[in-house]
Amino acid sequence: MGLENFFNPQSVAIVGASRQKGKVGYEILTNMLAAGYKGKIFPVNPKAQTIEGLKCYPDLESIGEPCDLVIVIVPAKIVPTVMRQCAKVRTKSAIIITAGFKEVGKEGRELEKQVIQIARQSGIRVIGPNCLGVIVPANRLNASFGGDLPAIGATGYLSQSGALLAAILDMANANSIGFSKLVSIGNKADVNELDIIKALGSDPDTRVIAGYLESISDGDAFVREAEKISNYKPILLMKSGGTTAGAKAASSHTGSLAGGETAYEAAFERAGIIRCDSIKYQFDFSQAFANQPLPKGPCVAVITNAGGPGIMTADAIERQGLDFAKLTDKTISKLAEALPPAANLYNPVDILGDALADRYEFALNVVLDDPNVNTALMLLTPQAMTESAATAEAVVKIARQKPEKPILACFLGAAKVADAIKILREGKIPQYDSPENAVTTVKVMVDYVRWRSRPKRVVKLFPVNRRKVETIVDRHLRQGIREIGETESKEILEAYGFVTPRGSIAATAEQAANIAQQLGYPVVLKIWSPDILHKSDVGGVKVGLNSTQEIMDAFDLMMYRIPKKLPNANILGVLVQEMCKSGKEVILGMNRDPHFGPLMMFGMGGIMVEVLKDVSFHLAPLTAAEAKQMLVNTKTYKILKGVRGEEGVDIEAIAEGLQRLSQLVTEFPQIKELDINPYMVGPEGSTPIAVDARISVEQV
Ligand code: ADP
Numbered sequence: 001m002g003l004e005n006f007f008n009p010q011s012v013a014i015v016g017a018s019r020q021k022g023k024v025g026y027e028i029l030t031n032m033l034a035a036g037y038k039g040k041i042f043p044v045n046p047k048a049q050t051i052e053g054l055k056c057y058p059d060l061e062s063i064g065e066p067c068d069l070v071i072v073i074v075p076a077k078i079v080p081t082v083m084r085q086c087a088k089v090r091t092k093s094a095i096i097i098t099a100g101f102k103e104v105g106k107e108g109r110e111l112e113k114q115v116i117q118i119a120r121q122s123g124i125r126v127i128g129p130n131c132l133g134v135i136v137p138a139n140r141l142n143a144s145f146g147g148d149l150p151a152i153g154a155t156g157y158l159s160q161s162g163a164l165l166a167a168i169l170d171m172a173n174a175n176s177i178g179f180s181k182l183v184s185i186g187n188k189a190d191v192n193e194l195d196i197i198k199a200l201g202s203d204p205d206t207r208v209i210a211g212y213l214e215s216i217s218d219g220d221a222f223v224r225e226a227e228k229i230s231n232y233k234p235i236l237l238m239k240s241g242g243t244t245a246g247a248k249a250a251s252s253h254t255g256s257l258a259g260g261e262t263a264y265e266a267a268f269e270r271a272g273i274i275r276c277d278s279i280k281y282q283f284d285f286s287q288a289f290a291n292q293p294l295p296k297g298p299c300v301a302v303i304t305n306a307g308g309p310g311i312m313t314a315d316a317i318e319r320q321g322l323d324f325a326k327l328t329d330k331t332i333s334k335l336a337e338a339l340p341p342a343a344n345l346y347n348p349v350d351i352l353g354d355a356l357a358d359r360y361e362f363a364l365n366v367v368l369d370d371p372n373v374n375t376a377l378m379l380l381t382p383q384a385m386t387e388s389a390a391t392a393e394a395v396v397k398i399a400r401q402k403p404e405k406p407i408l409a410c411f412l413g414a415a416k417v418a419d420a421i422k423i424l425r426e427g428k429i430p431q432y433d434s435p436e437n438a439v440t441t442v443k444v445m446v447d448y449v450r451w452r453s454r455p456k457r458v459v460k461l462f463p464v465n466r467r468k469v470e471t472i473v474d475r476h477l478r479q480g481i482r483e484i485g486e487t488e489s490k491e492i493l494e495a496y497g498f499v500t501p502r503g504s505i506a507a508t509a510e511q512a513a514n515i516a517q518q519l520g521y522p523v524v525l526k527i528w529s530p531d532i533l534h535k536s537d538v539g540g541v542k543v544g545l546n547s548t549q550e551i552m553d554a555f556d557l558m559m560y561r562i563p564k565k566l567p568n569a570n571i572l573g574v575l576v577q578e579m580c581k582s583g584k585e586v587i588l589g590m591n592r593d594p595h596f597g598p599l600m601m602f603g604m605g606g607i608m609v610e611v612l613k614d615v616s617f618h619l620a621p622l623t624a625a626e627a628k629q630m631l632v633n634t635k636t637y638k639i640l641k642g643v644r645g646e647e648g649v650d651i652e653a654i655a656e657g658l659q660r661l662s663q664l665v666t667e668f669p670q671i672k673e674l675d676i677n678p679y680m681v682g683p684e685g686s687t688p689i690a691v692d693a694r695i696s697v698e699q700v
């Protein structure tokens with residue numbers, strides 16, 4: 001069943017309605033009344049005859065007719081009883097405002113379970129518990145204790161924090177910012193963020209979805225749904241409180257670098273969700289998305305009555321990587337016709353300090369007609385002659401006449417521009433308190449448009465030896481071994497098309513020397529023990545050995561030193577490995593996030609990965625473009641391309657490695673963590689080598 005009854009109920013019962021001012025049961029009832037709700041309201045309270053002039057009922061049954069929506073405010077212990085009553089009178093939707101459930105511990109969790117069990121059995125959808133309620137301005141529904149009914153707008157808001165929603169509401173009301181719907185999801189025992197974004201996604205009154213989340217219940221489904229919605233409606237989310245569960249248990253480089261937050265970032269990117277770092281930014285962005293058309297390109301034109309703010313804006317445009325619109329000759333000569341000679345006709349168009357509203361109107365009109373302009377930014381500083389309110393009215397008027405291009409305003413000041421700002425807001429012109437914030441907003445819009453027009457995701461499938469990997473993985477799981485040893489890790493990688501160095505295990509120095517003879521010098525000696533994860537840390541890697549003597553010495557030294565450092569490690573011998581041609585060392589990795597699945601990592605490799613942390617992430621499966629982008633997103637990329645006359649490496653080969661790895665971890669959900677470090681890469685045309693690898697598996 002949909003959520004229609006929550007948003008547009010014909011009748012509402014308030015169980016726990018109160019006569020006592022300051023109590024939630026009183027606030028909700030009076031909020032409902034003050035909002036001018038058109039349906040029927042039934043207060044339920046066995047101790048009262050009437051509240052606020054409305055007839056009061058002792059329980060739901062005695063109302064004698066069904067209610068579309070029941071708001072529950074009674075103490076937590078009584079909520080199950082009320083839910084049973086809801087079932088009896090066949091109510092299908094309940095908002096449980098009451099707190100004291102999952103959020104307070106074990107007892108509360110049990111109670112919540114009980115409530116949800118009743119709801120599921122009787123097909124009742126529940127918002128909450130522990131929430132602020134639901135607000136739908138267009139239906140004059142204020143089923144909340146959050147504050148006054150806000151204006152009607154095009155932003156649909158969901159919040160996991162009721163308190164934050166109350167603050168947002170207060171700010172919005174003070175700034176004439178409107179909403180289509182506001183939902184406080186509380187403990188999200190039944191209706192969760194996925195249900196709400198689905199509902200807002202298909203809601204014709206909602207042009208932009210905004211919200212605050214602390215956690216996501218079903219990461220996979222959320223990402224899929226959000227990606228679908230983002231294709232036609234922007235989603236702006238604030239997210240706090242990263243999960244560290246994944247990071248804690250990690251034994252790989254990727255695992256230790258990929259905290260919960262990283263997975264969220266990657267998931268948001270995949271889904272096209274615009275992440276907002278503050279309430280301020282969320283307001284800034286949502287105003288533009290809700291009220292203005294999307295820009296067709298990155299070119300911004302600025303109209304200003306002062307030089308300083310114009311330059312600040314120009315700086316911000318450059319910093320954000322946007323373009324300054326190059327006005328056509330036609331535009332410039334048109335501007336020249338009517339602007340004073342001292343005006344600057346080029347972008348930023350400076351119409352001078354004595355500009356009245358009509359000059360602004362003229363300039364904006366001309367600039368909007370220019371085909372090179374995608375977005376117009378109106379700057380105003382309140383100078384002696386400035387008509388800020390009349391200018392705001394002119395901007396609103398032109399925006400209505402020319403609705404094809406976004407117009408953003410930045411009227412700087414406070415008291416002198418207060419009236420103007422109100423006119424702008426009510427006229428659906430987003431207003432910013434600094435040029436930087438306006439420009440950042442344009443950038444976010446341009447990026448969103450780019451995301452929307454991205455090419456269709458096509459994931460390439462490589463021919464691989466899946467059976468081979470299956471055999472190795474299954475055997476480990478059967479034997480309860482989580483870490484796959486170096487040899488078999490390499491077999492797995494080879495089955496997916498990776499090349500690994502030749503080498504064998506030796507138990508004695510003589511054996512090591514013999515293997516080296518067969519491999520050919522130089523060789524590398526590495527300590528061989530299932531208990532040593534990072535060999536270099538204990539002096540367990542010696543590269544560039546060129547003779548029997550050097551091998552003997554290195555062997556003896558390792559066998560002398562390492563047991564001293566790690567007396568409990570089971571040392572089986574050494575691995576004698578061919579020495580790879582020197583190249584650049586990068587890391588390819590994966591850590592499976594508990595919420596969002598396989599999170600791929602690329603970065604600067606070698607033994608300093610954790611120190612330098614120059615890594616980037618993306619959710620698997622990867623397309624060729626996404627793999628390439630992971631490279632581009634690191635600083636290492638510039639080095640890989642070749643700096644200061646140094647030859648670059650084969651970028652495409654690395655991107656292919658990431659895609660092959662992405663295929664491996666997609667086809668084997670049992671693989672929990674994986675690192676190839678280093679992945680030794682050379683110049684174009686050379687084959688990268690997976691020098692060192694670690695794979696761990698888990699039953700799924
Ligand atoms: P660990 O990561 O456990 O310390 P590695 O096998 O990754 O051990 O080796 C550490 C470093 O030694 C690598 O980053 C690389 O610089 C170098 N190295 C290891 N094996 C080779 C090899 N076969 N050829 C060239 N360099 C190597």
Ligand code: MG
Pocket residue numbers: 606677678692
């Ligand atoms: Mg290594």
